[in-house]
Amino acid sequence: MQVILGTKIGMTQIIGEDGVVTPVTILQAGPCTVTQIKTTDTDGYNAVQVGFGQGKNLSKSVTGHVKKAGEKVSPKVIKEFRIEEIPEGMKLGDAITVESFKIGDKVTVTGTSKGKGFAGTVKRHNFNESRNTHGFKGNIRRVGSIGSMYPQKVFKGRKMPGRMGHDRVTVKNLTVAYIDAENNLIGLKGAVPGPKKGIVSVEGKE
Numbered sequence: 680m681q682v683i684l685g686t687k688i689g690m691t692q693i694i695g696e697d698g699v700v701t702p703v704t705i706l707q708a709g710p711c712t713v714t715q716i717k718t719t720d721t722d723g724y725n726a727v728q729v730g731f732g733q734g735k736n737l738s739k740s741v742t743g744h745v746k747k748a749g750e751k752v753s754p755k756v757i758k759e760f761r762i763e764e765i766p767e768g769m770k771l772g773d774a775i776t777v778e779s780f781k782i783g784d785k786v787t788v789t790g791t792s793k794g795k796g797f798a799g800t801v802k803r804h805n806f807n808e809s810r811n812t813h814g815f816k817g818n819i820r821r822v823g824s825i826g827s828m829y830p831q832k833v834f835k836g837r838k839m840p841g842r843m844g845h846d847r848v849t850v851k852n853l854t855v856a857y858i859d860a861e862n863n864l865i866g867l868k869g870a871v872p873g874p875k876k877g878i879v880s881v882e883g884k885e
Contacts, residue, residue, distance in 0.1 A: 680769075681779050681883025682760040683708045684731035685865070686876050687790070693857055693866065703856050703866035708881060710863060711775040714748045714757060716765060726761045729775060730754025731878075748772040756878050777858055777865045780883060784855045787882045790873035794845035804838040848872035 685708030692700050715728035730745060732755030737745075745752045748771045780786070800806040801820050808819040822840065825833050850872060857866025871879055 680727065680762060680766050680775070681784065681786070681881075682727065682729065682762075683775055683777065683779070683865075683881050684711050684729060684756055684758055685709060685863075685879055685881065686732075687871055687873055687879055688864075689875055690870070691866075701856050701868055702870075703868055704871040705857070706865050706867065706871070706879060706881070708863060708865045709774075709776045712745075712748055712752050712754065713769060713771055713773045713775065714745045714752065714754065715759075716769060716771065717759075718765060724761060725763065725765055726759050727765070727769070728757060728759045730757045732756055758880055760880075760882060776860065777863055778860045780855050780858060780865060780881075782855055782858060785852050785884050786855060786867065787849060787851045787884070788853055788867065788871050788879055789847065789849045789882075790871060790877055790879035792844050792846050792848045792872045793874050795843040797840065798843035799840045800838060803840065803843045806838075 685706040688705040688707055690702060690704050693703055694700055709731065711729040711731045713727060714730045717724065717726040717728070719725055730748070730752060734753050734755040737753055742753070745754060752772070795802070799820055800822050801808060809815070809821065809823070811819045825837055825839065853871070854868040855865060856868040857864070865881070873879060
């Protein structure tokens with residue numbers, strides 16, 4: 680089962696034996712603890728719930744839930760992954776590490792993109808600036824007309840200024856280019872959504 684949670688460390692480059700330079704994003708992935716196993720008989724579908732990190736001030740409900748996986752289990756993040764079949768022999772408290780992946784695997788990564796705050800249409804929707812010629816009023820980044828003669832309203836979905844970023848983003852078909860099982864590091868070819876220290880989930884295609 681190729682699923683794991685981790686935090687984004689940053690980007691770097693690795694040089695292969697053939698001299699090719701590959702840009703990679705390094706993740707501190709795992710070890711994760713199996714906190715719950717769902718099956719079609721009990722829950723209607725197959726899924727594995729895993730916990731990652733060391734949380735603080737957990738609520739009593741969460742503490743009681745993860746206690747079944749071990750007395751010292753107090754994860755910072757808990758996430759459920761749906762799978763087709765539960766791996767044979769898997770039980771509560773099992774550890775999931777980067778050793779479940781191998782170099783060359785294709786994975787799907789999900790994270791929260793960087794928050795940009797309130798942004799205008801030039802930055803948010805890639806609008807062009809207005810002309811800045813003689814006789815113009817000078818505000819070249821304004822939106823301009825947003826309504827219509829009929830009906831006299833602004834349609835839903837109109838591209839306008841607003842909050843930008845901090846969205847759930849999924850990137851598919853990233854390639855595993857580096858694995859350090861001793862230090863729980865995994866390197867993915869290309870960029871991964873989110874800031875440094877952001878939580879990301881990695882799901883392989885078995």
